[in-house]
Amino acid sequence: xxxxxxxxxxxxxxxxxxxxxxxxxxxxxxxxxxxxxxxxxxxxxxxxxxxxxxxxxxxxxxxxxxxxxxxxxxxxxxxxxxxxxxxxxxxxxxxxxxxxxxxxxxxxxxxxxxxxxxxxxxxxxxxxxxxxxxxxxxxxxxxxxxxxxxxxxxxxxxxxxxxxxxxxxxxxxxxxxxxxxxxxxxxxxxxxxxxxxxxxxxxxxxxxxxxxxxxxxxxxxxxxxxxxxxxxxxxxxxxxxxxxxxxxxxxxxxxxxxxxxxxxxxxxxxxxxxxxxxxxxxxxxxxxxxxxxxxxxxxxxxxxxxxxxxxxxxxxxxxxxxxxxxxxxxxxxxxxxxxxxxxxxxxxxxxxxxxxxxxxxxxxxxxxxxxxxxxxxxxxxxxxxxxxxxxxxxxxxxxxxxxxxxxxxxxxx
Ligand code: CTP
Numbered sequence: 001x002x003x004x005x006x007x008x009x010x011x012x013x014x015x016x017x018x019x020x021x022x023x024x025x026x027x028x029x030x031x032x033x034x035x036x037x038x039x040x041x042x043x044x045x046x047x048x049x050x051x052x053x054x055x056x057x058x059x060x061x062x063x064x065x066x067x068x069x070x071x072x073x074x075x076x077x078x079x080x081x082x083x084x085x086x087x088x089x090x091x092x093x094x095x096x097x098x099x100x101x102x103x104x105x106x107x108x109x110x111x112x113x114x115x116x117x118x119x120x121x122x123x124x125x126x127x128x129x130x131x132x133x134x135x136x137x138x139x140x141x142x143x144x145x146x147x148x149x150x151x152x153x154x155x156x157x158x159x160x161x162x163x164x165x166x167x168x169x170x171x172x173x174x175x176x177x178x179x180x181x182x183x184x185x186x187x188x189x190x191x192x193x194x195x196x197x198x199x200x201x202x203x204x205x206x207x208x209x210x211x212x213x214x215x216x217x218x219x220x221x222x223x224x225x226x227x228x229x230x231x232x233x234x235x236x237x238x239x240x241x242x243x244x245x246x247x248x249x250x251x252x253x254x255x256x257x258x259x260x261x262x263x264x265x266x267x268x269x270x271x272x273x274x275x276x277x278x279x280x281x282x283x284x285x286x287x288x289x290x291x292x293x294x295x296x297x298x299x300x301x302x303x304x305x306x307x308x309x310x311x312x313x314x315x316x317x318x319x320x321x322x323x324x325x326x327x328x329x330x331x332x333x334x335x336x337x338x339x340x341x342x343x344x345x346x347x348x349x350x351x352x353x354x355x356x357x358x359x360x361x362x363x364x365x366x367x368x369x370x371x372x373x374x375x376x377x378x379x380x381x382x383x384x385x386x387x388x389x390x391x392x393x394x395x396x397x398x399x400x401x402x403x404x405x406x407x408x409x410x411x412x413x
Contacts, residue, residue: 004152006046006135007143010038013051017091021070025057026137028069034061037100037119037134037146044130047145047155048185054094058122058134063097083114101125105170108206112170120148127174128181128193129154129161158187168200172207175200175237176215183227197235204240209291216241216290220267226255229274242286244278251276258340268299268333269340275300276307276341295331302334306341313346320357321389323349328358362387363399364406372406383409 010019022038029036038046040056059066064079067086071077078087084099102117103125112125119134123146126132133151136144145152149163160182168174175197182189189197204212219228226247232238233247254273258265275286283304287297309326312318327335327350338350364372364387366380374380383406390396396405 004145004147005141005143006043006145009046009049010135010143013046013049018055018093021090021093021095022055022057022137023139023142025066025070026139026142029059029061029066030139032061032066034059034066035119036060036066036137038137039119039122039134040126040131043133043135043145044151044155046135047133047152054096057095057097057137058100058119059097060100060116060118063099067097084116103170105166108169108172108203119146123148124163126163127167127171127177129159129163130181130187132163154190158185159190160187160193161190162193162196165196168196168203172200172203173211173215175204176219176232179231179235179237180219180222180228183224183231184222201236201240204237209289212241213290213292216271217267220270224255224259225267225270225274226252229255242278242282242289244282245274245286246277254337254340258337261339262336265336266333268296268331269336271296272299272303272334272337273341276303276337278304280304298331299333299337302330303337303341305330306334306338310342310346313349314343316345318349320352320360320392323353324357324360324389324392327353357392360388360392362391362396362402364402368403369406372403373410374406 010022014022026036037058038055039058041053042055045051045053057063063084064081064086067077067079067088070090071088072090076089080086084101086097088095088097099116100119100122101114102121103112103114105112123132123134129149129151131151132147132149134146136142136146150161154161160178162168162174162178178189178193178197181187219225219232222228229238229245229247229251233245238245238247251273254276255270258269258273262269275283278286278300283300286292287300292300306327312326313323332354335350335354339347342350362384364384366384369380369383370376374383387396387402387405390402390405396402
């Protein structure tokens with residue numbers, strides 16, 4: 001326990017309306033005889049002087065009833081009866097409210113069984129000391145820090161430390177979480193935790209593809225995912241996604257180049273870079289192992305198509321129409337990744353494609369072609385593509401020239 005009070009930090013780092021909302025939420029809880037706490041990452045970030053992110057609340061009472069009482073309208077709440085949790089969408093914030101609980105894990109990889117418990121036990125079931133702190137929101141001690149596991153000293157020493165030796169056995173996704181926090185915050189995993197983490201690697205086999213994919217998605221949303229890739233590579237975690245993945249200097253450079261070229265690169269662009277150098281069969285194994293979503297899988301597959309296209313795109317004088325044929329239909333995130341992965345020459349064509357050539361179209365429409373005498377069917381599509389290519393490459397620049405081309409084509413049949 002500690003006597004530190006964070007009321008001032010709450011006021012300074014949270015927008016006034018959010019702080020007001022939290023006080024109101026605690027009053028609503030108090031009216032029902034319950035106590036309410038801010039928990040997890042928001043407390044860690046508050047102590048680090050960082051703001052932003054979702055708010056996690058823990059209530060020693062019924063989370064669903066509280067969320068429903070706080071919601072402006074019913075569609076603003078999603079509830080989960082099994083764990084007595086609710087997600088509240090309030091004025092642009094995502095606020096997760098959970099019943100304060102204790103957990104037991106029936107077997108590695110399984111979801112925990114839970115029962116209500118006081119805040120101290122709720123904190124004791126968490127992943128790392130820096131995430132196992134709470135701030136009281138209750139009227140009688142608003143702002144009081146509750147830190148039973150030594151989170152604050154670890155924050156000061158910049159250490160990632162599990163609460164107990166079974167932590168990774170309880171939940172192997174914490175292996176990824178530990179590396180993510182270490183790299184995001186510039187901390188170090190403390191030696192005993194590191195030892196447990198390395199011994200826990202086989203536990204990743206026990207978690208489902210969907211949970212593994214969720215961890216991948218979290219990594220891709222980090223400010224510099226390549227740092228997590230590199231550390232995961234060093235520690236042997238990366239190979240649990242796929243043994244052929246490499247987190248070498250090429251990947252470090254490509255990811256940071258991506259950020260220098262694009263403001264806030266999309267997660268799938270990092271994913272495309274991660275998978276850039278996999279061969280076709282490894283790509284499919286990677287997609288299957290993590291059950292990637294359709295869109296993610298397309299980014300990974302399109303990365304493969306881009307790798308194949310690079311030689312053609314590097315050649316001097318490649319025609320815009322050929323670039324269009326090679327790149328049309330590829331997902332934008334893979335194209336964005338190519339800007340960072342390709343040589344300058346090839347990247348130049350990708351940029352031109354994204355900026356101008358992708359939208360190229362003839363002035364004539366299918367209807368115009370019919371009026372000129374082209375019969376319905378595949379000829380229309382082929383001619384429109386042909387006209388677009390001629391627009392792109394230059395020989396045709398006006399509507400009149402397009403019509404003349406179509407007339408010649410009709411005459412030559
Ligand atoms: N938590 C845990 N074990 C997990 C996942 C979550 O103990 N496998 C706990 C941690 O206390 C964590 C909190 O639940 O702080 C909320 O989880 P999450 O929203 O995933 O993380 P945040 O700490 O909020 O971090 P981030 O900044 O990455 O959102």
